[in-house]
Amino acid sequence: MDMNRREFLQILAIASAGGFMLHNNESHAAGNAARMYDLPRHGNVSLLHITDSHAQLNPMYFREPEINLGVGAMSGKPPHLVGNALLKHFGVKPGSPEAHAYTSLNYIDAARTYGKVGGFAHLATLVKQIRASRPGALLLDGGDTWQGSGQALWSKGQDMIDACLELGVDVMTMHFECMYGAQRIKEVEEGQLSGKMDVVAQNVKTADFGDAVFKPYVIREINKVPVAIIGQAFPYSTIANPRYFVPDWSYGIQEENLQLVIDEARKKGAQVVVLLSHNGMDVDLKLASRVSGLDAILGGHTHDGIPAPIPVKNRGGTTLVTNAGSNGKFLGVLDFEVKAGKVASFRYKLLPVFANLLTADANMTALMQRHRAPYESKLSEKLATTDGLLYRRGNFNGSFDQLILDAMMKEKDAPIAFSPGFRWGTSLLPGSTITMDDVLNQTAITYPYSTVTEMSGEQIKTVLEDVCDNLFNPDPYYQQGGDMVRVGGLEYTCEPGAAMGKRIQDMRLNGKPLDASKTYKVAGWAPVTEAARDRGGEPIWDVVARHLRNEKVVKVTAPNVPKLKGVAGNPGMI
Amino acid sequence: MTNRAELETINMERRNALKTGGGLGLLTMFGLFGLLHSRAALAEWNKTAFSSKSMDEALTALNAASPENSADAIKLTVPEIAENGSVVPVTVVCNLPKVEQISIFVDKNPNVLAATFTIPQGTEGLVTTRVKMGQTANVVALVKADGKFYRTAREVKVTAGGCGG
Numbered sequence: 195m196d197m198n199r200r201e202f203l204q205i206l207a208i209a210s211a212g213g214f215m216l217h218n219n220e221s222h223a224a225g226n227a228a229r230m231y232d233l234p235r236h237g238n239v240s241l242l243h244i245t246d247s248h249a250q251l252n253p254m255y256f257r258e259p260e261i262n263l264g265v266g267a268m269s270g271k272p273p274h275l276v277g278n279a280l281l282k283h284f285g286v287k288p289g290s291p292e293a294h295a296y297t298s299l300n301y302i303d304a305a306r307t308y309g310k311v312g313g314f315a316h317l318a319t320l321v322k323q324i325r326a327s328r329p330g331a332l333l334l335d336g337g338d339t340w341q342g343s344g345q346a347l348w349s350k351g352q353d354m355i356d357a358c359l360e361l362g363v364d365v366m367t368m369h370f371e372c373m374y375g376a377q378r379i380k381e382v383e384e385g386q387l388s389g390k391m392d393v394v395a396q397n398v399k400t401a402d403f404g405d406a407v408f409k410p411y412v413i414r415e416i417n418k419v420p421v422a423i424i425g426q427a428f429p430y431s432t433i434a435n436p437r438y439f440v441p442d443w444s445y446g447i448q449e450e451n452l453q454l455v456i457d458e459a460r461k462k463g464a465q466v467v468v469l470l471s472h473n474g475m476d477v478d479l480k481l482a483s484r485v486s487g488l489d490a491i492l493g494g495h496t497h498d499g500i501p502a503p504i505p506v507k508n509r510g511g512t513t514l515v516t517n518a519g520s521n522g523k524f525l526g527v528l529d530f531e532v533k534a535g536k537v538a539s540f541r542y543k544l545l546p547v548f549a550n551l552l553t554a555d556a557n558m559t560a561l562m563q564r565h566r567a568p569y570e571s572k573l574s575e576k577l578a579t580t581d582g583l584l585y586r587r588g589n590f591n592g593s594f595d596q597l598i599l600d601a602m603m604k605e606k607d608a609p610i611a612f613s614p615g616f617r618w619g620t621s622l623l624p625g626s627t628i629t630m631d632d633v634l635n636q637t638a639i640t641y642p643y644s645t646v647t648e649m650s651g652e653q654i655k656t657v658l659e660d661v662c663d664n665l666f667n668p669d670p671y672y673q674q675g676g677d678m679v680r681v682g683g684l685e686y687t688c689e690p691g692a693a694m695g696k697r698i699q700d701m702r703l704n705g706k707p708l709d710a711s712k713t714y715k716v717a718g719w720a721p722v723t724e725a726a727r728d729r730g731g732e733p734i735w736d737v738v739a740r741h742l743r744n745e746k747v748v749k750v751t752a753p754n755v756p757k758l759k760g761v762a763g764n765p766g767m768i
Numbered sequence: 769m770t771n772r773a774e775l776e777t778i779n780m781e782r783r784n785a786l787k788t789g790g791g792l793g794l795l796t797m798f799g800l801f802g803l804l805h806s807r808a809a810l811a812e813w814n815k816t817a818f819s820s821k822s823m824d825e826a827l828t829a830l831n832a833a834s835p836e837n838s839a840d841a842i843k844l845t846v847p848e849i850a851e852n853g854s855v856v857p858v859t860v861v862c863n864l865p866k867v868e869q870i871s872i873f874v875d876k877n878p879n880v881l882a883a884t885f886t887i888p889q890g891t892e893g894l895v896t897t898r899v900k901m902g903q904t905a906n907v908v909a910l911v912k913a914d915g916k917f918y919r920t921a922r923e924v925k926v927t928a929g930g931c932g933g
Contacts, residue, residue, distance in 0.1 A: 401851075432851045433850075433851055433927060437851065437852070444851060446848070446851070656928075663925075663927075672848055672925055
C-alpha cells in the first residue's frame with residue numbers, strides 16, 4: 195500500500211507542477227489523498243452499498259456522462275447535473291480526486307493522473323476497512339453485478355457470485371441477473387447463497403397468481419436495532435430485456451404492494467426500513483414522494499454517482515434517496531443514528547474507489563485469478579489500438595458505441611445502425627490496446643444476436659420515438675433508465691421536452707430527408723423477441739472483433755449525435 | 769397484511785390444487801362460462817355498450833354520461849408499462865357502499881368497453897381481470913354505487929421494448 199500511495203502522491207505532485215490541475219500545492223494533495231478513506235463512524239446502524247458493478251472485477255476507467263438531461267420537473271435537478279453544475283450543487287471542490295470521480299471534466303488528463311478506479315480486490319480492502327470501524331454493518335448489492343464481462347457471461351455469473359460472497363454481500367436485488375434465466379437465479383439463491391446472502395424483491399411475482407418469487411424483504415439486526423431491507427428489482431426487466439428469460443414472472447414498480455410491505459416490516463418491529471432499489475433514480479425520487487415509512491432508498495440502475503442523498507418529503511416524513519454509480523467505482527456508506535426506536539440523524543458518503551490508493555486484497559485477487567484462468571487466452575486477444583478516448587456513457591452516443599455502429603454498418607453493409615443505450619461499458623484511454631475483454635465489456639449479454647432488418651422510414655421514426663420516450667417521458671414511472679438508442683448513419687434532431695411522437699425530427703440519410711414509405715436496411719443487436727433469438731444472428735462481439743482486426747488502429751471521430759432542440763442552458767449537459 | 773405468510777401458504781395450496789386437479793379446475797371454469805351464457809345473463813348483455821367505438825358512446829350506452837371523477841373512491845391498479853399488451857392485469861377496488869356495477873374500458877381499443885361486472889348486493893367491490901391493449905392508452909374504471917357513477921383512469925404504456933439498462 196505504501197508503494198502505491200507514494201506513487202500516487204508523486205503523480206499528483208508532478209501533475210500539480212505541470213500546471214494542468216488540481217491542487218494548489220503538493221502537501222494539500224497529499225493530505226486529501228490520505229484522508230479520502232478516513233471516515234469516522236456516525237451512529238449505530240451502518241449500511242454499505244454497491245450497485246451496478248457490471249462484473250468489473252478488475253480496476254478500469256469509467257468516464258461519467260457529459261450529457262444527462264432532465265426534462266420537465268426533473269430539469270436541472272440531481273441526477274440531471276453534470277460537470278461543474280454537479281460539483282457546484284454538491285459543493286465538491288473542482289480539480290479534486292472526487293471531482294474526477296463524479297464528472298467527465300478534463301477526463302483524459304485526470305484519468306492519467308488518478309489512474310484506474312474500482313476493482314473488487316481494491317473494493318474488498320475498502321469494505322474491510324470501513325467495516326472495521328462499523329461493527330455489524332451490512333453490505334447491500336443493488337444488482338447488475340453478475341453481468342457485464344465475457345467472463346461473467348461464460349460462467350453464468352459464477353465469478354461474480356463467488357466474488358460477492360468473498361466481499362461479504364449480505365443482501366442483494368437484481369436486474370441483469372435474471373437474464374441468465376429464472377432457473378439460474380433461483381438455483382443460486384436456494385443453493386450457494388442460502389444462509390449467506392438474501393435475494394430480495396417485493397416487485398417480482400408469478401405471472402399467473404401473483405405469488406412472491408423472492409422474499410420481499412428481510413429484517414436483520416445491526417447492533418440490536420432491527421433493520422428491514424426491502425428489495426426492488428428492475429421493474430421493466432420483462433420489457434427492456436427479453437421476457438423469455440423469465441416467462442413466468444411479472445415485475446413492475448408495484449407501489450401499492452411496496453407500501454404494504456413497509457407497513458408490515460414496521461409492524462414487525464423494524465426501526466429502520468430501507469429500499470434496496472434497481473428502479474433508477476428518477477423513479478426512486480417519485481416513489482419516495484408517494485410511499486411513507488422508508489428511511490432511505492439505496493438506488494442504482496441509472497448509474498448516477500450522486501455525492502449526497504436527496505431528501506424527499508412524503509406524508510410520513512422524509513426519505514433519503516441515493517444512487518451509487520456503477521462499475522465498482524464507488525462504495526456508498528450510510529450511517530444512521532437510531533435513538534428511541536427511530537432514525538435521529540444520518541451521514542452519507544459516496545466513496546470513490548481509486549485503485550492506486552488501496553492495496554489489493556489477497557484472497558480476492560486469488561479468487562479473481564482462478565476465475566480468469568480458463569478464459570485468459572480468449573479475453574486477452576489484442577484486436578486493435580485506439581488513437582482516442584473510447585467511452586460509452588451519455589444520453590445520445592459515445593465513442594465506443596460509435597465504434598460498434600461503424601462495425602455493424604461496415605460488416606453488415608447497412609447504411610443505418612442501431613445500438614442499445616446501455617449505461618455500462620468501460621472506457622479506454624487514447625493509445626490503449628483494445629482486447630476481446632474490452633469488446634465484451636461493452637457487449638456481454640445473453641441475447642447478443644446481431645440483426646439486419648428492412649425498416650420503413652416510418653418504422654424507424656416509431657422506434658426512435660419509442661426509445662426516446664423511455665428516456666424523456668416527463669413522468670419518471672414511464673422511464674426505463676437506459677439512454678437513447680445509438681444511431682449510426684442517420685442524422686436527426688431531438689427535442690427532449692416535446693411530447694411523444696414529436697421529439698424526433700428532420701431525419702436525414704446522406705443529407706436527404708428519410709422517406710416514411712421507403713425501406714431501409716438497418717443493422718442492430720440485442721433484440722428482445724423470441725423470433726430474433728430463434729434466428730440466432732452472429733453475436734455482436736464477433737462482428738466488432740472482426741472489424742477491429744481489419745482496422746488495426748481505431749481513429750476516434752466525434753460520435754453521431756442528434757441536433758438538440760429546447761435544451762440550451764440545461765445543466766444536464768456541458 | 770397481518771398475515772402475509774398465511775396468505776402465501778394459501779396461494780401455494782391453491783397453486784398445487786390447480787396443478788394436481790387441472791382437469792377439474794377447467795371443468796369448473798367451463799361451468800362458469802355456461803352460467804354466463806344462460807338466458808338470464810344474455811338478457812343483460814348490453815350490445816350497444818360493447819360495440820361502442822368511443823368513450824362517450826360507451827358511457828351513454830351504460831347510462832353513465834357524466835360520471836364523477838374520483839381517484840379516491842376507486843382504486844385502479846394497472847402496470848405503468850405493459851409487460852405484454854395481450855394480457856394487461858387490471859384490478860378495480862371500490863369501498864363505497866352499495867357497489868352495483870364495475871366496468872373497465874380501454875379508450876383506444878377498437879371497442880372501448882372491455883368488461884362489465886354486475887356486483888350482487890353485499891359483495892365486496894373488487895374485480896380483477898386482464899385486458900388486451902394494442903397501443904398506449906388510458907384504462908378507465910367506472911363504478912356504479914348506490915345509483916351514482918364514478919370513474920378514474922390511468923395510462924398504460926404499450927411499448928416495443930428493448931434498449932434498457
